[in-house]
Amino acid sequence: MILRTLLLADDESALGRTLCDALRSWRIVVTIDRASAVVAVKAHRPTVALVPLGPGGEGTATLGAILAEAPACKVVMLDGGSDRTAAARAVALGAHDVVPRAAEPAELAVVIERAHHRNALEQEGRRLAGDAPPTLRAVRDAAERRAVLDALARVDGNLSAAARLLEVSRPTLYNLLRQHGIRTA
Structure with a gap:
């Protein structure tokens, strides 16, 4: 079975361990900052990434860096209680979803699976576009x-x-x- 890849751009190791238990069929690549996240995206080509929204715009900067390197990657932002404006800004910049950082592991797993499913459907749609009538x-x-x-x-x-x-x-x-x-x- 081919493992699906999830990028977790977060410096909290507890979340990584929790997700490993909830997503056994996934390879989880953990990074601690934007630079290492970009390196990991280049090396592993994840279909889904989890990025903390965080204060100061670091989360949205990481979002932008990931999407610049892998536009098809579905980036899910983890909101630790930021204001609604930060979440809306992340969605406007291309985030697939914003979920509470305190979400249950099973809930995060569902969000990640749905993001992966959406990614797979979009890839299939791009392949089928060759059979479509002219654009x-x-x-x-x-x-x-x-x-x-x-x-x-x-x-x-x-x-x-x-x-x-x-x-x-x-x-x-x-x-x-x-x-x-x-x-x-």
Whole structure:
């Protein structure tokens, strides 16, 4: 069986021991600060991380560092009684959930399992996206390429005239040409 990985970015060893008992099918990597959390994320690629919200913004800084390194990781913030604004800020910055630090181990285990499940569903969704109909971006890119090619054809390749016809600046037209791989003579 492949072990799932949980990052616990907390300096309280009691929580780590408690979680080891509650999450026997998980590999739990414990770190004590933001720098070691980032190193652990690079090395272990956890699907879920537990980070204390804490005072002074260290928790949200750790949240940002983890998500910068592993955007798919679901970060659950442990709230030790901070004000509601700090929890809301953490969610706005990308935290998957905020739970009380004093939560029962079984409750934490459920939150962690749900976060892992969400991560797995999102990964599957990204894999299936290849089978999906074209996205709005793909449709827009195709229409944009067609418009540039049509404008160039109507003005016999004159870039200034094509830019005026498309109602864009010449530098913007140059960017569009490069973006869509269109070469002019």
